[in-house]
Amino acid sequence: MPVTDSTAANVLDDCTMFPVEEIVQYPLPGYTVPISVSFSPDDSLIAYLFSPDQSLYRKVFVFDPKSGKHELFFSPPDGGLDENNLSAEEKLRRERSRERGLGVTRYEWVKTSSKRKRVIVLLPAGIYIQDTASQPELKLQSASCSTIIDPHVSPDGTMLAYVRDNELHVLNLLYNMSKQLTVGANENSITHGLAEYIAQEEMDRKNGYWWSLDSKYIAFTEVDSSEIPRFRIMHQGKNSVGSDAQEDHAYPFAGSSNVKVRLGVISANGGPVSWMDLHCGGDRVEDEEYLARVNWMRGNILTAQVLNRTHSKLKILRFDIKTGQRKVILEEEHETWINLHDCFTPLDKVPNESTAGFIWASEKTGFKHLYLYDIDGECLGPITQGDWMVEQVAGVNEVTGVVYFTGTLDGPLESHLYCTNLFPDAGRSLQVPVRLTQGKGKHVVVLDHQLQRFVDIHDSLGSPPKVTLNSLLDGSLITSFYEQPVYIPRFKKLQLEFPEIIKVEAKDGTALYGALYKPDAARFGPPPYKTMIQVYGGPGVQLV
Incomplete structure (x- = not known):
């Protein structure tokens, strides 16, 4: 018979019940795995964030592939x-990046000439430096009225850039000397080196400044929100009143003006700002409403991706950082929507030319694929193709001459690491990419600097995430990094079933996939059942 409220109650009485706190806990059961995995500059160690007590409170650990040992590398002194x-700005940044972690939430390796391995960690007290042979050192102290935001180490490991009081600063790590690079910011409307709300929330651009590859320059944004109306959020139920019970934000309402964004370049040693010929937002250039991405290329060539307001036209601009002059090297236009991505990859040289180039991803065929371009934006041909992305x-x-990428060649429900020719032979058919990961499901990978090994974080409908170290030559297993039981004892008692993947065909023939969770007919009776449908649709994200 169909399930009723009374029969369901009787069945549930026989089940192992969990407190509400455990049902809504985060991380989800079985998902307490290493995150933010990265190789040390010499590839001898692998660092990661992890919570031994399976909570959100994480510390920095390292794994030594030679010895197979895991060790605690950094534990927050405070x-x-x-x-x-948390500062008000950091709370906003966490909300926009959907960050829930506590303890240590980010770290960076510091490239050094010595054998000592060093990382920097940003905590509320300030910036700490930790190496393998000493106690944590508070390198730069923070303050409640002047917090440090978004620190990043220079590529050569000698300097640290950060934002403080809405201005861009650098700290010389060799001499422990700090310098403010930009001026003119104010608390209410002008910031230097910070990504604005729209960039963080809607375009997945979290940064507002970028180190050049040779560590000599920093490109940064100036954001002007002076013409954006303030939106007040009241915190109902607080005991206090006034400023403690409310917060005001410059909020760009739909159809209204956006913030004005400029792009500047300054020497890491200080000096005058060179402003690029780019003005996003406001009422200036209609098809350059948003600054979506910024990338450096070899030779201190700066590029920027700009979007029009309707997200239907994208341009890649190349700048001369001395004069600020620009050149449009690529344009893409779509009648509905352009999905932003981070596949722009600078190259030192392209075949048969002595100049640099880049890899670009486009959906012009209906599927997102890689293409090879020279420095002037001439397409030299596709790198991948087919009815997959x-x-x-x-x-x-x-x-x-090899490029490594993740994609869906083995099906839209799979995500694997592949490799293929970076420079395809002209006139010949493209080779079929070689798959390097094993096992159905999703693979998130991190490659080492020498392109010899990769970390594979793999999970599927039938197994919780596990982490392995593999050879980049053929994908073979080198060692297991982290593994957990397929079944969690307490949850095994519930006899939960894996969801069934279903396929629905849209009117235009497009295959849509969904996950169907069905109750156990032996316990809850035959269908029909009460059903819940969860749908989140949008550009770049589909969840059913």
């Missing part, structure tokens, strides 16, 4: 980050 010691560029070996 307890680390929690919801009570590339997701991300994972790495490039220009010496051997």
Whole structure:
């Protein structure tokens, strides 16, 4: 018979019940795995964030592939980050990046000439430096009225850039000397080096400044929100009143003006700002409403991706950082929507030319694929093709002419690491990419700097995430990094079933996939059942 409320109650009485706190806990059961995985500059260690007590409170650990040992590398001396010691700006950044982690939420390796391995960690107290042979050192102290935001180490490891009081600063790590690079910001309307709300929330651009590859320059944004109306958010139920119970934000309402964004370049040693010929937002150039991406190329060539307001036209601009002059090197237009991505990859040289080039991803065929371009934006041909899509560029070996990427060649429900020729032979058919990951499901990968190994974080409908170290030559297993039981004892008692993948055909023939969770007929009776449908549709994201 169909399930009723009374029969359901009787069945549930026989089940192992969980407190509400455990039902809504995060991370989800079985998903307490290493995150933010990265190789040390010499590839001898692998660092990651992890919570031994399976909570959101994480510390920095390292794994030594030679010895097979995991060790605690950095534990916050002051307890680390929690919801009570966050600055207002950091709270907003966490909300926009959907960050829930506590303790240590980010770290970066510092490239050094010595054998000592060093990382920097941003905590509420300031910026710490930790190496393998000493206690954590508070390198730069923060303050409640002047917090440090978004620090990043220069590529050569000698300097650290950060934003403080809405201005861009650098800290010389060799001499422990700090310098403010930009001026003219104010608390209410002008910022230097910070991504604006729209960039963070809608375009997945979290940064407002970018180191040049040789560590000599920093490109940064100036954001002017002076013409944007303020929107007040009231915190109902607070004991206090006034400023403690409310917050005001410059909010660009739909159909109204956006913030004005300029792009400047300044020497890491200080000096005058060179402003690029680019003005996004406001009422200036209609098809350059948003600054979507910024990338450096070899030779201190700066590029920027700009979008029109309707997200239907994208341009890649190349700048002379001395004069600010620009050249449009690529344009894409779509009648409905252009999905932003991070597949732009600079190359030192392209075949038969002595100049640089880049890899670009386009959906002009209906599927996102990689293409090879020279420095002037001339397309030299496709790198991948077919009725499937590339997701991300994972790495490039220009010496051997190989590009590594993740994609859906084995089906839309799969995500694997593949490799293929970076420079396809003209006049010949493209080779079928070689798959390097094993096992159905989703693979998130991190490649080492020497392009010899990769970390594979793999999970599927039938197994929780596990982490392995593999050879980039053929994908073979080198060692297991982290593994957990397929079944969690307490949850095994519930006898939960894996969801059934269903396929629905749209009117235009497009295949749509969904996950169907069905109750156990032996316990809940035959259908029909009460059904819940969850749908989140939008450009770039489909969840059913």
